[in-house]
Amino acid sequence: MRAFYILLKKELRSFFLSPLAYVIVALFMLLNGCLFVAIVKAMWLSVTPHSLIFNMFTSVWFWMGYFFLFPLITMRLFAEEKKLGTMETLFTAPVRTVQVLLAKYVATVVLYLVVILPVFGFFILFQEVTGQLAAFNDGSFFGSLLALCLFGLFNIAIGCLASSLTANQLIAAMITFVAVMLHFFFGFFLNFASGSSAELGQRLKYFSTIDHMKFLSDGLIDSRPIVYYVSASILLLFVTHQVLDYRKWKS
């Protein structure tokens, strides 16, 4: 356990003592700030049955920026260690692979939360300033917070795996980006489903990130996506662990 904390501290340090974290946080706040203003303006012009939070998190513009986040924060995790050769010093120290893996994963999740949480500050601030209760309710606030946490856990696990596969950060980033996008588009397929494939479309709904977001940000807490994202993350981390330990396999 001690080794885990030491490694976690080191990972957090390398995020927050370099400009990387600050650049990402600043750019995301700028992006989401602009989006927030646009959504507020749109809601002012037309009537919508949904809350401000729902409209924010189900808009295409939010997702466009959102998926660039994961390659950026996960690409260096293992790829950099491989490139520098520090995998060798790291794994010849008396630490277990699982400690290294979890330290890197948890540190990235922390960075992710630091990037995402300011967005929720917008809503609180908006409510304080305008007193518009209709635009904001606890259900959608905490529901969408939960949704983004779940998506984060899952997508960061994808990034971990991609980064453990290669010594090239750019390749790791590309794999992460494509995998994350593919998973997201999976849920869009059901829009095209009709007739005989309607059944299939219903099945695909279980994987649909955008659907999960719609339910959760309406304040409907469904246990299925929670189980789905948490177990998929654990599976991905398990595979990553195997990839990292592959060099020690006996044939």
Next chain:
Amino acid sequence: MISVKDLTKRYAGHTAIQNVSFEVGKGEIVGFLGPNGAGKSTTLRILTCFQSATSGTASVAGFDTYRDSVEVRRRIGYMPENVPLYLDMRVGEYLRFRADIKGMAGRKARNAVDESMDICGLQSVRKKLINNLSKGFRQRVGLADALVNKPDLLILDEPTNGLDPNQIRQVRELIRQLGERHTILVSTHILSEVEMTCGRVIIIDGGRIKASDTPANLVRRLRAAGTVRYEVKFAAKPVLEMVRNITGVQTARHIETRKEWTQIEIRSESNFDVRQDLHELAVAQSWPLRELSLKTATLEDVFVDMTQPGTA
């Protein structure tokens, strides 16, 4: 301290090491010598639990490197080839991180970092970013890292790689001092390094152990069959013919003929000194004689002899 038995590592398509067996006792400084690609690094990686062997066993201080890898890793300090370091950390900070991760804490860790920085002469750069350090200093940071937790066994993979002659001398001196406290296995292809610091040499080539002995013994073994250089002013062919007729001459090889001077290299059988016969031959044939010398074997000769079959 180290016990390696029938270690074999196969990658898809090629065998890195084959049936490697050796022992290293407590307190020894052992040189692990071999040309590039001989399997040195692979062996060291298996010993440090970074890789597994295809077959065979390796143990350090009685712990198996595969089954008790954490116990083994607690007892070794390893400096990999090319000294990988986190470039975005400061020297002191990096060593503190390494001490922590190797299970030291609090004041003990602080003292250990200070001590290893003293030993490696790093106090002047403790606040510098590793990225801004010269190759020599990085090498020392790697060494300081290896010995920060005072391990029983130090494993150094080409510690003088890429250093200038002065730095090589410093590192060599350091290794010799460290040998008083630690068991050391140092891999290298620089022979003078081994000759000066190591009590024993293991020569590996093509994934197999070729020899394991003290440097002096290895040299003596080769010197028993001496090499003589002989240069006379005459045509090569008759000279070779006559030289070969001398008792005790094993082989005679023509090296070159330049301006009528013929240079040949003669290998005699063990315990034969053919120099007197060669001189008498020159006198009898009235060949002008320019060189007649016994070449003393160095560890380099042993190395070339063992790792390059056919050219000896």
